[in-house]
Amino acid sequence: MKRIYFSHYAVRTTKKMxxxxxxxxxxxxxxxxxxxxxxxxxxxAVGIS
Structure with a gap:
């Protein structure tokens, strides 16, 4: 469970970056x-003037 949450967080952070x-x-x-x-x-402008 924690690992899935961590990978989701990592993907979200990478997308933000x-x-x-x-x-x-x-x-x-x-x-x-x-x-x-x-x-x-x-x-x-320089050419005109």
Whole structure:
């Protein structure tokens, strides 16, 4: 009984960690793509001026 509960807890914790890791990856990717996007806008603005 205890072992089943422990494995369930471990699976739940692992899923939480994976979800947090995925969220961090999405956040980092969004940050990276946004910085490139704004970098392009800055280059265009510098080119115009």
């Amino acid at each position: 994976l979800a947090a890791f995925q969220a961090a990856n999405i956040f980092l990717f969004a940050d990276w793509s946004l910085s490139i996007y704004f970098g392009d806008i800055n280059l265009i």
